[in-house]
Amino acid sequence: MATPKHDAICEAALELFAEHGVNATTTREIAERAGAAEGTLYRHFQGKDDLVRWLFETSAEQFQETLLASADGITAPRARLRALIRGVFAFADDHPAAFTYLLSVHHTGILQHNGNASPPPMRTFVDTLTDGIEQGAFRDLPPVLATGWIIAMAQRAVVFLRSEVVEMAREDVIRQTVDAALRIVDAECTL
Amino acid sequence: MATPKHDAICEAALELFAEHGVNATTTREIAERAGAAEGTLYRHFQGKDDLVRWLFETSAEQFQETLLASADGITAPRARLRALIRGVFAFADDHPAAFTYLLSVHHTGILQHNGNASPPPMRTFVDTLTDGIEQGAFRDLPPVLATGWIIAMAQRAVVFLRSEVVEMAREDVIRQTVDAALRIVDAECTL
Amino acid sequence: MATPKHDAICEAALELFAEHGVNATTTREIAERAGAAEGTLYRHFQGKDDLVRWLFETSAEQFQETLLASADGITAPRARLRALIRGVFAFADDHPAAFTYLLSVHHTGILQHNGNASPPPMRTFVDTLTDGIEQGAFRDLPPVLATGWIIAMAQRAVVFLRSEVVEMAREDVIRQTVDAALRIVDAECTL
C-alpha cells in the first residue's frame, strides 16, 4: 500500500488538486509530476474518483488528528475552543495542500458525504460548543451554526494570510481570529 | 446583445453551474435547458470560459446592487453593517443560483481576479468597517480581514439554511448571524 | 447584379481568399470586411462555393483580357510571346488579389475544371507557341509543356518581386524573366 510510487502519486495529486482543482487536473499531469507512468495510478486506486475520495478521507483524518493534538488534555470550553481554532491554523501550516483541497472539494459535488453526517472535524467543534453551552460558558447558540461560522472565519483568515495582500504577522492574524470567535460565543461577552 | 436566446442561455448556465459546478456542466446541457442549439452559445460568447466570466461579473454586479439597495440611506456604521449582512441573505434569496455560483467559482481557479483587487461587494463592507472604526463604533480590526470573516459567516449561514438539517426559522438564523457579526466588530462588546 | 454590397463582397472575398486561402476564410469574415451582413452573401450567390467559382471565372476572364490587351496587334511569335509574358506581370500588378487567388485555387481541388480543357489564358500561350513553332521561330517543343514552364516562371517571378527579400528593380525582374523564357523556346538560341 505504501510504495514509493503510491506516495508520489498522492502527493502530486494533492498539490495539483489544491492548485487547479480536481476537475482541472488530469491523470496525466498527476503521473507526470509524480514521476510515474499514467497507468501506475490504476495499480493503487480504482480510478481518479477513488483517488479523490481517498485523499479527502486521508486529509480529513489528518485534520482531525491535528485538531485533537492541539486541544489534547484541554477540557475547559473556552480554552479548548481557542486550542481547536489554533489547530485549524496549524493544519493549514503543516499540510497546505490538504487544507486547500479539503475546502475546494467541499464545494464540489464530487463527494457525496456519507449521508448528512458532519465530518469528524466539525463534530469536534460542535461537541466543544455544546459542552460550553451546557456549562454556561457559552451563549445559547445553535452549535452547528456556530461551528460553521468559526471554521469559515478561520478558513478565510488562512486565505488572508496566504494572499499576502496585507502585511500582518501570522500570530496577530491567528490571535485576532481566535478572539473574534470567542466574542461570538462567550457568555460573558456583552453587547 | 439582449436576445431571448442569450438570456435563456445565461439563465440555464447559471442554474447548471450552481447545481453541478462549472466543469461538470457541458455546453450541450446548457443549450438543451435553454432550448437553444449548441452553436448559439458561441454566437453570444467566445466560449464556455467567456460565459463563465460573464456570469461571474454579472452576478457580482447584482450582488453589489442588492447590498447597496439594502443599506441605502443608512449611514450609521452599526446599522449599515447590519443592513449589509441582511443584504447578503436577501441576495441569496432573490438570486439563489447567482449566489451559489459566486461562491463556487470563487474557489475555482477559473477566474484570475483582475489583479488582487477586492471585488466591489467586499469593498462595500470594507468601507463601512473602516468608517465605523474611525468613528469609534467598531474596534480596531484590519477591515479586510473582518470583512472576510463576516461574508464567510453569512455564506455559511445561507448554506446552513439551505441544508435544512436543522429546523430553524429563517429569520432566526439571519438575526443570529447579524448579532454574531456585530459582536465581532462592535467596540462596546467586551470580553 | 452589380449592387454596392455585391461588389464589396466580391472584393472582400477575393482579398481574403488571396491572403489566407479559400478554406481558411469564413463567410463571416467576408461579410465583416465587406461591411455587409452574413446573410447578404446569399442574396448574390448560391453559397460560398458559388462565390468561389464566380470569382475564379471573373478573375480568369480579367487575366485573359489583360493578356490579349498586352499582345494586341502583335503577331510576330517572338514579340507576341514577350508581350504575353509581360501581360502576366501586368495582371499581377493591376489585380494582385485576383492573381494570387487564381494560383492558389488552381492547386486546390475546389474547382473541377470543365473537363481537362486548358483555361483560356493557357490557350493563348499555347496558340502563340504553336504558331511560332510552325513558322520556325521556336524550337519544336510540346506547346502545352512549354506554356506550363513559362507561366510557372512568371508566377515565381511575381512571388519573388512581392517577397522583397532581394532588392531588384521590377523592370529588371520582368526583362530577365522574358529573356529567360525566350531562350527556352527560341530556335536561334543555341546551346
Place this chain on the structure above:
Amino acid sequence: MATPKHDAICEAALELFAEHGVNATTTREIAERAGAAEGTLYRHFQGKDDLVRWLFETSAEQFQETLLASADGITAPRARLRALIRGVFAFADDHPAAFTYLLSVHHTGILQHNGNASPPPMRTFVDTLTDGIEQGAFRDLPPVLATGWIIAMAQRAVVFLRSEVVEMAREDVIRQTVDAALRIVDAECTL
C-alpha cells in the same frame, strides 16, 4: 516516437493531404485510414496543425536528401544542375504524396516559414547556381530568382506528366525540362 501507429498516421495523413488538401482532410479520415483511433493522433502530435508541420519538415528533408543523393559527387556546375533537376523528378517518383503535399502546403498560409529563409532544397540549387556563375559556366543571373524558375518548371513538368493529358514518354519530359533549364542559365546559350 517511432511507433507503428505513429507511422501509420503519418503515412495516411500525407496521402490524404496530397489527395484532398489539408483542410479537406479530417482527423477522423486520417485515423480511419491509419487503422487507429482518433485520439491516438493526439498522443503523437499536439494537434492537426502540428502534424501538418511535422509532415512538411519531414518531406522537405526527404526532398533534400533525394537531391543530394542525385548530385552526389558531381561538382561541375552544369552536370550538377542537371543532376539536381533530375533529383526533383526522382523525388516526385519515389515520394509522390510528399511531393504533392510539399507543393500544396507551400501555397497555403498554414506554415509560416521560419523567417524568410529559403528551405534547404532551394539552398542547394542556389549554391550550385552561384558556383556556376562564379566559374563562368552560367550567366550572371540572380541565383534565387533562377532557382525559383527552375524548380517551378520542374514542378509543372511533374504535374504535366501526372495529368496524362498528352502522351509523352517520361524520360522525354525530363530531358526536355533539364535542357530548357540549362538554356536559361548556360553562359554559352546565346540569343
Place this chain on the structure above:
DNA sequence: CATGAATGAGTTTTCATTCAT
C-alpha cells in the same frame, strides 16, 4: 435587397481508462 440571430451537422480536441509488455 438587407439583416443577423439561430441552427446543427461536422470537426477538432480531451482525457480517464485499459492492456499488452
Place this chain on the structure above:
DNA sequence: AATGAATGAAAACTCATTCAT
C-alpha cells in the same frame, strides 16, 4: 508493480446556411 501506447466516448468549438423580420 510498473509502463506508456492505444482507445473511444464525450467534450468544446466551427461555420456554411437558413429564415423571420
